[in-house]
Amino acid sequence: MASYAKGARCERELIGLLAAKGFSVIRAAGSGVAGECPDLLAFKGPRQFALECKAWGGDRVAIDHAHYRSLKRWEDNTGITTMLAWRMDRAGWLFIYLSELEENPQSYSITKKRAEEIGRSFADAVR
Secondary structure, eight states, rough: OOHHHHHHHHHHHHHHHHTTTTEEEEOOOTSSSSOOOOEEEEEEEEEEEEEEEEOOOSEEEEEEEHHHHHHHHHHHOOOEEEEEEEEEETTTEEEEGGGGSSEEEEEEEEEEHHHHHHOOHHHHHHH
């Protein structure tokens, strides 16, 4: 499956999960085209968060430095907590705060092992 199609399908899946929990969800225009804002914005009463969605079956997921900086700037400007929502093949969703990503020369990343140790599931993220 093409990377964009897989990512868009996973974004729609997450929108459905959030809507089923009563959240109002906005998918950002230009999502998937290295935009300046996160892919999804979710709101329910006083709870609000932004999600950068990644559908990746490998053992590590990464965001390049420029995109990380724009997500962090967006989070700082809006005051809305921003997380990486990682859809792992056959394992479901895990949610990682930007501050939990590790900086390396090419990107900010997290390993599958570390994301699983954090263990923030969909249910945990939407509490």
